[in-house]
Amino acid sequence: MATIRFLGAAQEVTGSCHLLESEEIGKVLLDCGMHQGGDIIDRLESEDFAFNPHSVDAVVLSHAHLDHSGMLPKLVNQGFNGPIYCTQATADLLDIMLRDSAGLYERDLERENLRRKRQGKKLLKPQYRMQDVERTLSLCVGLEYCEQVLLGANAKLRLHDAGHILGSAIVEITFNERGKDKCLVFSGDLGKRDAVLMNDPSYLKKANVVLMESTYGDREHKNEDDTLEQLESILAETWQRGGNVMIPSFAVGRTQELLFYLGCLHQQGKLDNWQIFLDSPMAIEVTRIYEKWVELLDPKDTAHLHLDHHKPLEDFLPNLFMAVTPEDSMAINKIARGAIVIAGSGMCNGGRIRHHFKQRIWNKNNTLIFVGFQARGTLGRILVDGAKHIKLFGEPYLVKARIETLGGFSAHAGQSGLIKWIGQFKPQPKVVLVHGEPLAQQALADKLWQEQQLAVEIPALNHSMVF
Template sequence: MATIKFLGAAQEVTGSCHLVSAPGAGNILLDCGMHQGGDAIERLPTEQFLFEPAEIDALVLSHAHLDHSGLLPMLVHAGFNSPIYCTKATAELLEIMLDDAAGLYMRDLERENIKRERRGQPAVEALYNLDDVKKVLGLCRGIAYNQATEIKPHISVTLHDAGHILGSAIVQLDINERGQQKRVVFSGDLGKKDSPLMKDPTLLTEADVVLMESTYGNRDHRTMDDSILQLEQVLHETWEAGGNVLIPAFAVGRTQEFLFYLGRMHQEGKLDGWQIFLDSPMAIKVTKVYDRWLHTMDCEDVKALCERDRSFLKDFLPRLIASVSSEESMAINRIKSGALIIAGSGMCTGGRIRHHFKHRIWDKRTTIIFAGFQARGTLGRMLVDGMKKIKLFGDEFLVRARIETIGGFSAHAGQAALVNWSANFSNQPKIFLVHGEPEAQDALAEKLYSEKGISVTIPALRQSFAF
């Protein structure tokens, strides 16, 4: 019988990795993501492949976020050499994401080894290098949505729009196991129905096995209208107080959505005098990729830009300044008030946002806006949970800044949308909840059973099931 083994994002949100094996058909890996939180030099050695990389026949990547793709360079370094199937937009974004992550990793590793040399300690060996990143990109096979593609004899994959970020996909695997047809559906990360840039997640009706994300399984988001009003109010109050705003944002998806809403506020005269800084070289590159895919997006305002051959980055929000160099980034810290700074990383685990915290988090006029899920163990989660002191770059800082969470900007489906998506399957498949913390999964499981009569399984790490 075919089996599915849960090797990551089992009763946790990050580290997506699931192995589908079918006798006579092969081993297919769904995602190969890293866990988020902590320093990469400390974290990566703890990431272990619970399979033999050279024995994987194909990999299907749901989307480009690092918690779904970040271990791909380590995978090829360990012997993986098979095709990686994803959408063409995901392949474009993946190059930016992996190059950036590798650059940060190599720089951190170099600094760590200089320290170790001074102490007479052995150097830390790199777990992958830039050649491995190039190899990953060379293995990518971009395929269109809704197009069945044979990836092995007896196995085909169809990618459906997940509505999460550009190129994100729901994965449908069709397996012919000795004449018997079996279908596995992996939701990846499902987006919201009211996302301004993305189309609604595709509703599927037939499957034997469903792997469904459950990040927000225990709650719904505020409506988009309420969230925009909250954003407008928070920005206006901070402007009146003479402060600055810091927005930790993922380079892919969240940043572009924020730019869209800020652009619309500018068009409507609701942006006061804010100067907007996009302080992330990676997010700037990603936004240019979004420019190239404007024609695929589900938004009349953006389509109008596309028809006039104008840029999402430059024309929709003329107050925007893209800060590429470290010198440009540091110059922002000399601004006393009126700076709205969007910088990575989204969970504050690294990137330029931590440098801006150093200069502003102790100032009570500062507002920090969180607009997405903050995983356990990350600095973002600690701040959302009310931590009053943090340590950055070896120094301790008081947290006097105003902390605001605006849930409606999340790129994930909320509880009601997850219930509706799973209830759309007409043939009662076996449903596994993945990509969620235990309390969220328990709440979603109870909701599915009480409202729809659907029983689900919450797998543990390394647990395997036959189907």
């Protein structure tokens, strides 16, 4: 009998990892994500695989975000040598994201070992090296949406557009086991309908088992018009105070969505006085990948900004400056007012955004805008929850900047979107909620029972299910 073991994103929203085992297809890993929050060295040291990586036959990757892909180099380092199936656009994004993550890890590990050497402590060995990233990228098999490939001897794999970020996929695996046809669908991260730049998530009709994300299972998002109006209002208020705006943003998806919204405001003549800085070398590279794969984006939105293969996105936002070098980033500190700074990381655990916090978070005239989910244990979540004192680079800082949250920017489906998506399956499959915090999952479970008489399972970490 086929089994699924839930090894990450079980009653939490990071570290997506599920192991599918069957006589027909062997061992297939659905995602291999890193937990977000805390120190990357501690995470890599403490997170051991609950299986032998050498025994895994294949990985199917839903999308490129690190909480779904970030442990792939460690998996390869420990012996995995099979194919990594993903969309072609995801493979392109991985080339950027895994190299960037490895570079940060190598620098942090070097600093930690220098500290340990001074203290006479045992040095840490790297959990993976850049050569493991190179090997990981070489194992990627890029697929088109709806292209069918064999997974093992008899199983069939297809990827469908999840509408979450560029290249994101819903995974469909069909196989026959002991004379019974079976189908497993893994939603990955589902986008919301009418999301900026993204197509609507694909609706599938049949499955025996569905693993469905539940990040926003307890709430809805604001619509596009309300979000744009709120952003415009925040910018106007900050301008009147003579302040600056800081926006922590994920390099993939959220940054491109922000640039679209700012482009809309520019077209309306509402950004003439603002200077906009994209202070993230990785986000700049990712934006180029979005331009390469513009045919995968929503044609209505790309037409709105006249995007095509020949013009870069910033051509439609002339106030935009790409801060590539550290010197470019530091120069932003000299601007007293009127700067919109978009920088990584999205949950404030690293990246250049923390340096901007150091310069501006203690000033009441400034505004900090969150445009994405902040997981438990991250600096972003601490700030959203109202912390007045934080530590940056070992030093205490008083939080006086205004904290705002734009819910309409989420790349995840809200409660009604999740309910509508799962409701398309006929007959009702067995539904398992993953990638969500307990309160959100329970709220979604209650709603699904009320509206569809659909009972769901909410597995704990390391729980296994037979189907």
